[in-house]
Structures are given as C-alpha cells and as structure tokens.
Amino acid sequence: RAKSLGRGRLQMYLPTLQTAAANRLKLEEGLRRALAEAQLELYFQPKVDATARVVGAEALLRWSHPELGSVSPADFIPVAEETGIIISIGRWVLDKTMESIAKWQRNAVPFEGSLSVNISAWQLAQPDFAEMVSDCARFHAVEPGRITLEVTETAVLQDMRDVVQKLKQLREQGFRVSLDDFGTGYSSLSHLRDLPLDEIKIDRAFVIEVEDETAHPLVESMIAIGGHMNLDVVAEGVDSEVKRERLIRMGCRQFQGYLISRPLPEQAFLWWLADRAASLRLSG
Ligand code: C2E
Ligand code: MG
Ligand code: MG
Ligand code: MG
Numbered sequence: 001r002a003k004s005l006g007r008g009r010l011q012m013y014l015p016t017l018q019t020a021a022a023n024r025l026k027l028e029e030g031l032r033r034a035l036a037e038a039q040l041e042l043y044f045q046p047k048v049d050a051t052a053r054v055v056g057a058e059a060l061l062r063w064s065h066p067e068l069g070s071v072s073p074a075d076f077i078p079v080a081e082e083t084g085i086i087i088s089i090g091r092w093v094l095d096k097t098m099e100s101i102a103k104w105q106r107n108a109v110p111f112e113g114s115l116s117v118n119i120s121a122w123q124l125a126q127p128d129f130a131e132m133v134s135d136c137a138r139f140h141a142v143e144p145g146r147i148t149l150e151v152t153e154t155a156v157l158q159d160m161r162d163v164v165q166k167l168k169q170l171r172e173q174g175f176r177v178s179l180d181d182f183g184t185g186y187s188s189l190s191h192l193r194d195l196p197l198d199e200i201k202i203d204r205a206f207v208i209e210v211e212d213e214t215a216h217p218l219v220e221s222m223i224a225i226g227g228h229m230n231l232d233v234v235a236e237g238v239d240s241e242v243k244r245e246r247l248i249r250m251g252c253r254q255f256q257g258y259l260i261s262r263p264l265p266e267q268a269f270l271w272w273l274a275d276r277a278a279s280l281r282l283s284g
Contacts, residue, residue, distance in 0.1 A: 023068075027079045030065050035085075035092060039064050042096050043263035046272065047113070047234060047256045050248050054276060056113035056148065058256065059097045060263045061089075081122050090123040094133065098140040098147065100266065105142075109270055110277040114176055116148040121155030130166045134173055144174030148199065151177065154185045156195060168196045178234075183222060192229060200226050204237025207257075210246045220250045227251060 034040050040063055047056040063071045080086040097117045104111050123129055137144055149170065156163045167177050178199035179191070183206050192200070206219050226233035235247050238257030247255065261272055 024079060026068065027071070027076055028083055028085075030068070031063075031076060031080055031083070031085050031089070034063055034065070035088060039066070040089070040092065041265065042093065042100065043265055044100075044115075044269040045256060045263040046261050046269070047116075047254055048260050049255075050253055052260075054111065054113060054273065055254060056116060057111070057269070058116040058118075058150070058263075059093065059100070060118070061093055062263075077120065081120060084122070086120050086122045087126065090120055091132065091136075093117060094136050095140075098136050098142045101146055102140040102142050104270070110273050114146050114148045116150050116178060118150045118180065119155070121152070121158050124151060124155050124163050124166065125158060130169045133170055133175065137175075144170075145176065148176040148178050150180040150201070152180050152185065153182075153187055153191055156191065157186055160194070164195060171196045171198075178232075183218070189225070192225065192231075197229075197231055199232040199234060201234045201236050201256075202252075204257075207235050207237045207243060207247070210243050210250075211240065216246070216250070219247075223247075223251045 030039075040061060042059045043062050044057045044059055046054050047058065049055050061073045061077075063073070063076055065071050077086070080089050094117060097115055101111075101115045126132070133147075133149070134144070137147060149167070151163075151167070171177055176198040177196055178201055179195065179197055180201050181203045182200040184203045200222070202219065202222055206222070210216055210219055223233050232254055233252055234254040234256055235243075235252050236256050238244050238247065238255045238259050240259055243257075244255055244259060264272060
C-alpha cells in the first residue's frame with residue numbers, strides 16, 4: 001500500500017518537477033538573451049505623501065519573454081542571482097534609472113522627488129559597487145540625492161561591515177538609502193542603528209493586516225521607531241482607502257500601492273504625473 005501510495009505521489013510530482021526544471025532552464029537561457037535583445041523594461045510606481053503630493057517613485061523591472069509573456073521579477077530575479085546574470089542586469093537597471101530621471105529633468109517633467117532602484121545582494125557584494133553607482137550618476141549628470149538605493153536586510157547581512165562601508169560612502173555623496181521589506185526576514189532593531197539609512201519601507205505583509213479592526217501594535221511601533229530615528233517611513237502595498245487612513249492615523253506619512261497607482265510603463269507614468277500636476281493646478 002505504502003509503495004503504491006509512494007508511486008502515486010511520484011507520478012503526481014514528476015511532471016511538475018520536470019516542468020519546473022524546464023521552465024527554469026528556459027528562464028536562464030532567456031535571461032541571457034533578454035539584455036541583448038532589449039526585452040527588459042522599467043516600470044515606475046509613484047510614492048505620495050498624506051496630501052497626495054508625489055514625493056518619489058520606484059523603478060521596477062519587467063521582462064517580456066517572447067514565449068512566456070510577461071515574467072514577474074519575483075520569478076526571474078532569483079534565477080538571475082543564481083546564475084550571476086544579476087550583475088549585468090543590475091547595471092542595466094541602474095543605468096536606465098539614471099538615464100530616465102536625467103531625461104525627465106531635461107524635459108521639465110513635474111517630478112521632483114527621488115527615484116528608487118532595487119539593489120540585489122550580489123550587486124552590493126561587488127567590490128566596485130560604490131564606484132559603479134557614482135560613475136553612473138556622473139555620466140548621466142544626475143544629482144545623487146535624486147537616487148534612492150533600496151536594499152534588503154538579507155542583502156546587508158551577507159557581509160554587514162563591507163556593505164555598511166559602501167553605503168556610507170554613497171550616502172556621503174548624497175545618495176539616499178532605503179531599507180526595503182522592513183519587518184520580514186532577519187529583522188533586528190540593531191540594523192536600524194548600524195545601517196546608514198534615510199528611509200524604511202514597511203513590507204506589504206504588515207500593511208495587509210492593517211485592514212483588520214484589531215489593534216496593530218507592530219505596524220504602529222515600526223512607524224514610531226522610524227519617526228524617532230528621523231527616517232522616512234513608507235508603507236508599501238497600500239491598496240485601499242481604509243489602509244491609507246489607518247496608516248495616517250498611526251503616523252505614517254508616505255504611501256505606495258495600487259490605491260495610488262500600479263507600476264506603469266514610462267510613458268504612462270509621465271502621463272499620470274502630468275494629469276496629477278494639472279488637477280493640482282485646477283484645485284489649488
Ligand atoms: P519590492 O521592491 O518590495 O517591490 C514592491 C512590489 O510590490 C512590486 O512587485 C510592486 O509591483 C508590488 N506592489 C506595489 N503596490 C502593490 C499593491 O498595492 N498590491 C500588491 N499586491 N502589490 C503591490 P514587482 O514589481 O513584481 O517586484 C517584486 C520584487 O522584485 C520587488 O519587491 C523587488 O524585490 C524585486 N525587483 C523588482 N525590480 C527589481 C530590480 O530592478 N532589481 C532587483 N534586484 N530586484 C527587483
Ligand atoms: Mg523595492
Ligand atoms: Mg518592498
Ligand atoms: Mg516587498
């Protein structure tokens with residue numbers, strides 16, 4: 001009985017395993033071509049304050065695969081990291097981010113905030129990471145303060161001393177540093193003390209809970225600690241007015257999420273900004 005049960009299980013699992021492996025191989029091969037064949041694109045999601053003023057935006061990577069269609073970064077970033085392709089992809093993302101904000105500035109786009117870019121642990125570990133970032137900004141004539149580097153605690157923990165030193169160096173030049181997905185993974189309050197930070201982003205997993213009627217001591221405390229440390233506190237995944245209102249009541253001042261806007265392709269994001277600016281002029 002046990003044997004047949006075992007075999008039944010195997011028969012159930014094998015096809016999925018094979019599909020997973022095949023998909024993975026497809027992803028890996030595809031990623032190598034994605035860069036060369038311009039299948040990667042940056043989307044932009046605005047970040048607003050409690051008065052709905054745009055205070056920044058986050059660049060989010062999208063990949064349109066010729067066969068698989070649109071592949072989520074949640075699926076391909078891990079593969080890119082395992083294969084090392086993340087280094088060239090990450091460099092491409094940084095370059096595109098800086099190129100975009102430089103272009104917006106030249107074209108008088110109504111965007112005054114900082115543009116956030118996600119940095120992988122593997123990029124942070126590169127000995128020349130700090131030079132790469134500052135060279136890129138210099139090349140595009142972008143003021144460092146207009147760029148926010150989003151790092152995660154997991155990434156920082158790989159080699160805390162080394163990463164702290166690199167981030168300090170970048171912050172001294174004016175780049176902003178944000179701790180992404182705060183509250184998940186290997187969170188420790190001591191990271192807030194040891195890391196050179198300008199901002200924390202409260203993970204969507206915590207923001208989701210705010211919808212319940214019950215008290216939210218964790219979210220409220222995270223917001224308070226960030227405030228006491230003079231950090232900007234951003235709530236991510238704000239997708240309802242109820243969440244936004246509760247977060248405001250808890251003292252949160254910055255919001256990102258579907259309620260404000262989904263991540264948009266560049267042109268759509270620029271239209272969104274222009275619309276915003278126009279309605280602000282009308283109302284005030
Ligand atoms: P993240 O940096 O925490 O980005 C936030 C994710 O939440 C994004 O998913 C965004 O589209 C999604 N999101 C924003 N608002 C809402 C909302 O209201 N509801 C829901 N359900 N989701 C919301 P996305 O774009 O799929 O990216 C997933 C993750 O992939 C990112 O998480 C980041 O860790 C990574 N990633 C994205 N772009 C890059 C990149 O250029 N480089 C690196 N290294 N990682 C990236
Ligand atoms: Mg992020
Ligand atoms: Mg995040
Ligand atoms: Mg997240």
